[in-house]
Amino acid sequence: MSIPPQAYARESTILELGDAFYDSVAAADFPETRLRFRNDRAAQEVGLAGLSDTEWLRHFGRFAPVPGSLAEPLALRYHGHQFRVYNPEIGDGRGFLFAQVRDARGRLMDLATKGSGTTPWSRFGDGRLTLKGGVREVLATEMLEALGVATSRSFSLIETGEALERGDEPSPTRSAVLVRLSHGHIRIGTFQRIAYLRDAENMTRLVGYVLRNLYDEQPGDAAAERLLNLVVDRAATLAASYMAAGFVHGVLNSDNINVTGESFDYGPWRFAPSWDPSFTAAYFDHAGLYAFGRQPEAIHWDVMQLAISLRTISPAEPLIAALDGFAGRYQRAVSRAILWRLGVTPRDPQADRALVQAIERGLRTSATGIDRFFFDAFGGTAPEGEAFAEARVALAPYAPRKSRKHRYWQSEPCSMLIDEVEAIWAAIDQRDDWGPFETKIARIREMGEALA
Incomplete structure (x- = not known):
């Protein structure tokens, strides 16, 4: 070979x-x-x-x-x-x-x-x-x-x-x-293990490895602080993108959080059918720790464990300062993510945030499907109805980022709700029919082209 x-x-x-x-x-x-x-x-x-x-x-x-x-x-x-x-x-x-x-x-x-x-x-x-x-x-x-x-x-x-x-x-x-x-x-849990062993030499080695190879930066005198700032930014962006996608990972344990901010390791995941903050993916998540609306909190908590681990080689104060920036970075990131999915160009942070809040309120009160809403609103027109009256006013000044000319917009929204997943699996399990699986992959990629 x-x-x-x-x-x-x-x-x-x-x-x-x-x-x-x-x-x-x-x-x-x-x-x-x-x-x-x-x-x-x-x-x-x-x-x-x-x-x-x-x-x-x-x-x-x-x-x-x-x-x-x-x-x-x-x-x-x-x-x-x-x-x-x-x-x-x-x-x-x-x-x-x-x-x-x-x-x-x-x-x-x-x-x-x-x-x-x-x-x-x-x-x-x-x-x-x-x-x-x-x-x-x-x-x-x-x-x-x-x-x-x-x-x-x-x-x-x-x-x-x-x-x-x-x-x-x-x-x-x-x-x-x-x-x-x-x-x-490299996971947050990778750092936790080295901290558990109180191994300062290998902690320094690990920080340097991640900075050089995954962030393309050379470690300096404040390498641990720099790394945490980078991870806070990526993790806040990940949490925001989950919310805009309507996605529930299900198991946001610290060993399932990659320090590059890249989502991975999918077990009991689900996409939420509506904007329900209490919606959970894992049948064993009885307390709703990783529910849809709690995912930013969960990811922030995990990043806090990274900060605690980095205390092996860093003073606390700069690490605390980096952690304190998570909320602001998340708010900015969730505005970017939702406006991207809406297909409109951001304006200013205050207006963007007001629009996002109006959309969230409309989705909660109307129980409109998340995929349905973003499909109908793409390009800058919120659906009719009292629930979205505020969102329509807030959205009116926004310029479209892309048109609806792509063939994807001529059909129905692509979704991935649990009944669809089970139907795809049933065809494979019962008849060894991979057609629905392949058709869904093609449709997803078509959606990706339309959104990109």
Whole structure:
């Protein structure tokens, strides 16, 4: 096998951190590998679109090393707060970092797995992923990318021919391995583990690694403070983009927050049908800790854990000052995100915020579907009705950013509500019919073109 000549640079920069941050592991030997989804759009960005299906299966189903990158897979070590309870016994339990590459923009990108077998951090798990879980992650990442959310990309989904037993879905069920393309897999929980070990040397090393390789900055005298400021900005933007997308991640634990502000690791996610702040995605989130309207609070709390971890090498005062900036950055980011989805050009912060508040009030009181509202209002016209009277007045002075000439606007809004997800899965599960899945991916990408 040979990597195509147009391939971009292969990297192994994670090795700079040293073996205190990871464990060498081996992939599971699956009974079969059946290619179900390959993201050639993403593969083109990292020089891998030229692979044949046979080569693709060898690399992303059998995990033959990508030449010039890592010689063996690495399961990353981290800790984290899970529903606000600290857990020092976690890490990559059913996945590993498989390769690092540069994309067309020169960014360092990780190819990492979900469902690739057991690791030292699997605890009592089997290290596998259900095919349904893989299908759901592809749908989530495609939808979020189209809606302007910084997200990991589902790079590959391969069915692996095992029958899995699961307590939360009918079993036995089909198995798969997913590969995701992400701008780094360093989590807030990675920093928490080093702080837990009181390892100032490795904390300094970790801060420098993230600044250099994920933010393209050289660490200076106030490296920890600088990093926290960058993460606060990215995290506030992520929280805002979730709200504009109507998305509920479901499990915003500190080990699920990437320090680049890129959303990833999709389990019980859902899109909210209406603007209901109490809407939850996870059946086990009984207290609504990660409900739709509480996501900015949850992400801020997680970033606070990063600040606490950075106290290992930094005084408290500048870290507190950085944290205090989250609310203002979130407010500005949510205005940008909602105006982007509305397809209008921002005016001034005060007017933008007033418009956003009017839209939120209208959505809450009318129970209008989020996707329906943004589809109808795109270009600057709020729907009729008393609930949106204030929003119509506030929106009137705004100039459209894009027209409605794209073919997407000639149909119905693209959505991803739970009944749609279940119907897509039912076709696969009952008839091995991938048509609805493929049709939905095409429709999502059409929406993304119309919004971009």
